[in-house]
Structure formats: structure tokens, C-alpha cells
Amino acid sequence: MFEKIKGRLGFGIMRLKQDAEQNIDFNCFQEMVDYFMQNGFNYFDTAQVYLNGLSEVALRECLVKKYPRESFSITDKLSPSSFRKEEDIIPFFNRQLETVGVDYFDFYLMHAQQQNNYEQYKRCHAYEIAKKLKDEGKIKHIGISFHDTPEFLDKILSEQKDIEVVQLQFNYLDYESNDIRAKECFEVAAKKHRKPIIVMEPVRGGTLANLPLGAKALLSKERSEASYAFRFVMSFEEIFMILSGMNEMSQLIDNVETFKYSKPLTRQELENLKEVAQIIRTYKDIGCTACGYCLKGCPKHINIPSLFKAHNAFNKSEEKEAHGLYLLAIKEHNLASSCIRCGKCENICPQHLKIRDLLIKVKEAFER
Numbered sequence: 001m002f003e004k005i006k007g008r009l010g011f012g013i014m015r016l017k018q019d020a021e022q023n024i025d026f027n028c029f030q031e032m033v034d035y036f037m038q039n040g041f042n043y044f045d046t047a048q049v050y051l052n053g054l055s056e057v058a059l060r061e062c063l064v065k066k067y068p069r070e071s072f073s074i075t076d077k078l079s080p081s082s083f084r085k086e087e088d089i090i091p092f093f094n095r096q097l098e099t100v101g102v103d104y105f106d107f108y109l110m111h112a113q114q115q116n117n118y119e120q121y122k123r124c125h126a127y128e129i130a131k132k133l134k135d136e137g138k139i140k141h142i143g144i145s146f147h148d149t150p151e152f153l154d155k156i157l158s159e160q161k162d163i164e165v166v167q168l169q170f171n172y173l174d175y176e177s178n179d180i181r182a183k184e185c186f187e188v189a190a191k192k193h194r195k196p197i198i199v200m201e202p203v204r205g206g207t208l209a210n211l212p213l214g215a216k217a218l219l220s221k222e223r224s225e226a227s228y229a230f231r232f233v234m235s236f237e238e239i240f241m242i243l244s245g246m247n248e249m250s251q252l253i254d255n256v257e258t259f260k261y262s263k264p265l266t267r268q269e270l271e272n273l274k275e276v277a278q279i280i281r282t283y284k285d286i287g288c289t290a291c292g293y294c295l296k297g298c299p300k301h302i303n304i305p306s307l308f309k310a311h312n313a314f315n316k317s318e319e320k321e322a323h324g325l326y327l328l329a330i331k332e333h334n335l336a337s338s339c340i341r342c343g344k345c346e347n348i349c350p351q352h353l354k355i356r357d358l359l360i361k362v363k364e365a366f367e368r
Contacts, residue, residue: 002141002196004106005073008234008242009259010043011036012200013055014291015245020332022052030062032252037067039256045198045243047077047111048096049296060101069102075198076100077111077145078126081296081348086124093133107198108139109167112293112350113156114148131162141165145200147350150184157193166190167198169289169350170239171208172232172273173280174201179287179352190238198241203229205289212283212316215276219269226251227258231265232273285312286358287351294345294355303333304345304355307362314365326366336362 011033016024036042044063046055056076063072082092097103108130110121121127133139143165146153157163166189174180189195203209209226211219219228233242242259246252265273288308295304306329313322336359345355 002073002240004070005043005241007041007043007259008240009041009230009255010045010075010198010241010243011041012243012245013044013046013059014050015247016051016055016058017247018051018054022054024051024054024058026058026061028249029058030066032246032249033062033066035249035252035256037072039260041256041259042072043075043241044072045075046100047079048082048092048099049077049079049111049293052296056096056099060099064101073106074100074102075107075109075143076105077109078121078130079111080117080120083120083124083126086129089124089126089129093129093138097138104138104140107141107143107165108133109143109145109165111145112348113144113146114350115152116347118152118156127160127162134162143167143198145198146185146189147352150181150188153185153188154192157189157195163195165198166193166195167200167243169201170197170199170233170236171202171204171229173204173208173277175232175277186236186238190236197236197239198243199233199239200243201289202233202242202244205291207280207285207289211276212279215279218272218276218279223262224254224258226254227262228265228269228273228276230255230258231262232270234259234262235264283312283316285315286353286361288353289351291350293348293350297344297348299342299344300334300338300340302336302338302359303329304359306333307336308358311358311362311365322365335367336360337367 016029018024044059046059048056076096083089110126130142134142141164142162144163145167168185169180170182174182176183190197203226208229211225244255286308288305290305310322310325310329313325339359341356
């Protein structure tokens with residue numbers, strides 16, 4: 001079905017490093033794209049809402065302008081914030097093609113499908129428009145990215161017959177989680193509806209690449225902590241693509257090594273990962289994956305993901321690190337106490353976090 005795709009490691013253009021003015025280091029990203037392509041991988045994932053609109057631009061400058069179109073695959077998305085009425089969709093899609101510098105997308109996803117936005121997509125006939133664009137050759141495959149219950153996923157896949165692929169949050173921490181219910185969502189999409197799966201958040205926003213000390217001791221130091229998370233996801237044959245939001249060359253090199261040479265997890269390693277997951281849960285971290293969706297609509301300019309990262313360090317009694325992270329989080333942004341509880345952040349959070357209440361916890365931890 002996807003003969004053009006090489007390898008199972010996908011490059012998510014969502015977490016590239018930006019300076020204080022939100023500029024991307026294009027030289028660094030070009031080096032990463034070249035290494036990725038030279039090592040036999042060619043799948044890239046973007047969206048207009050990533051990196052304040054610069055994700056698509058970065059792909060155009062460092063991939064599309066340098067490599068033949070048939071040598072790579074690009075996934076782009078229709079995000080809920082990108083349209084309000086049916087007439088908005090085609091002009092927005094055409095701007096995406098122009099920004100990325102291509103005349104078609106290999107995959108086009110209805111982005112972040114969940115109960116609070118699905119009716120918007122239906123009301124505006126987004127799925128029908130995507131099918132029309134596919135018939136015109138401007139989209140090769142239609143899909144969704146999903147953040148909700150397995151029951152609601154079943155509803156969407158039962159109603160929208162043109163969906164070809166499903167992008168899910170899936171990792172060994174969320175696999176049996178009562179919140180994300182990754183295993184159940186996977187079984188609905190892959191087993192019941194027979195949809196090929198794209199995985200996002202395989203290392204849970206970096207959580208599984210930087211384990212607590214007690215968890216670190218359970219894994220061999222010969223391999224990176226992130227590699228275990230990837231190998232867990234790689235063990236499911238229905239998953240054809242695994243995204244990684246890499247932002248520096250060391251991460252890319254480690255991931256390439258994992259995908260090219262790693263063996264399947266042993267039974268003992270699987271048991272160890274279950275224990276690792278249990279240890280992580282005992283810390284009761286705020287389950288933020290630093291996707292940044294909440295930042296764009298915050299009227300008080302609060303760096304929510306960075307504040308949550310600082311709080312998680314504080315929660316682990318890593319006080320020196322927590323203080324440093326907190327100072328960085330407020331350096332050019334407002335305090336947690338600036339929150340006016342408008343709820344815009346919660347409406348868009350794919351993890352369904354109660355952000356307003358969690359910011360109160362941050363305030364109590366740091367604003368004393």
C-alpha cells in the first residue's frame with residue numbers, strides 16, 4: 001500500500017529547537033534531514049500549527065528544495081483551528097501545498113480528532129472535501145490523528161469509510177493507561193477496522209527517554225532509554241510508521257541506530273518495561289507531552305508545557321533542576337498565577353489535562 005515509504009522511523013517536524021525570536025536553525029535541520037535520508041528513511045510529518053507556522057516552511061527549505069519529490073513522503077494535516085466553515089478548507093489546503101512547495105501530499109490527516117471537534121469536521125464536510133482532493137491527485141491517502149476514547153474512535157471509523165490510516169498515541173506507559181487507553185484504541189483501529197497505524201508520542205514527549213533513577217536501573221546501559229520505547233512499538237506489525245519529534249542530531253543518530261540494528265525485545269525486557277511504567281506512575285507527573293498546542297491560544301502568554309516540566313522535576317525532589325526550569329519558563333512568559341481560567345488551553349489539549357487546576361499546583365510549588 002505504501003511502497004514509497006522507506007523504513008518505519010518517521011521525522012516529526014514539531015519540536016525543532018527555536019531561539020527566543022522563534023527562529024529555527026535551518027543549518028542544523030538541513031544536516032538532520034540529510035542524515036535521515038542518507039540512512040534510508042524518508043517519511044516526514046508536519047502541520048501548519050507546528051512551530052508557529054514554521055514547520056511547513058522548514059520542510060520546504062531543507063527537504064523539498066533539495067530532493068526529488070518521488071524520494072520522500074510528506075504528511076500534512078487539517079487542524080481544527082484552521083477552518084470555521086466549509087469554504088475555508090480548500091483555500092487553506094492550497095496554501096499548505098504552496099508553503100511546503102509540493103503539488104500533492106502523500107498523507108493528509110484530519111487532525112486531533114476528538115469529541116469536541118468532530119462535529120466541526122462533519123458540519124464543514126471536511127472528509128468529503130479530502131476525498132475530492134484525493135480524486136484530483138492532490139492527496140494520496142486520507143487519515144486521522146486521534147486523541148479520545150476507543151468507543152469514539154470506533155464511531156468515527158464506522159462513519160468515515162474513506163479513512164485509510166490512523167495516527168495514535170502509543171507507548172509502553174500509555175499502553176494500559178486508564179486515561180489514554182492506547183491498547184484499546186489500537187485494537188479498535190488495527191484489529192476491528194483493519195487500518196494501518198502511525199504512532200505518535202512513542203517516547204511520551206521525552207518522558208521515556210529520561211527515566212527516574214529507580215527505573216533507569218532496570219534497563220541495560222548499553223542502549224538508550226528511548227531505544228526501549230521504540231523497540232516496544234516496533235513489536236506491533238500493524239504499525240507501519242513511528243514518529244519521533246527529534247530536535248538534535250544526537251537523538252537522530254540514536255534513533256537511526258535503533259531502527260536499523262535493534263533486535264526485538266526479550267520477554268525479560270518486556271517485564272522490565274512494565275515495572276518501569278509502574279515506577280513512573282508513582283511520581284504522578286503531569287502528563288504533558290510538550291506538543292505546544294495550548295500556547296497559541298493562551299491570552300496571558302503562559303508557557304504551560306515548560307511550567308509543567310518544572311513542576312514534574314519539583315515533584316521528583318529535583319529542586320535545583322526544577323528551579324532552573326522554572327526560571328526559563330517565566331523568562332519571557334507570564335507566571336502560572338496569570339491564568340484567567342478561560343479554558344482555551346483545555347479545549348485543545350490532546351491529553352485532556354485539567355490545565356487550569358494544574359497551573360494552581362505550579363503556583364503553589366514555585367510562587368511562594
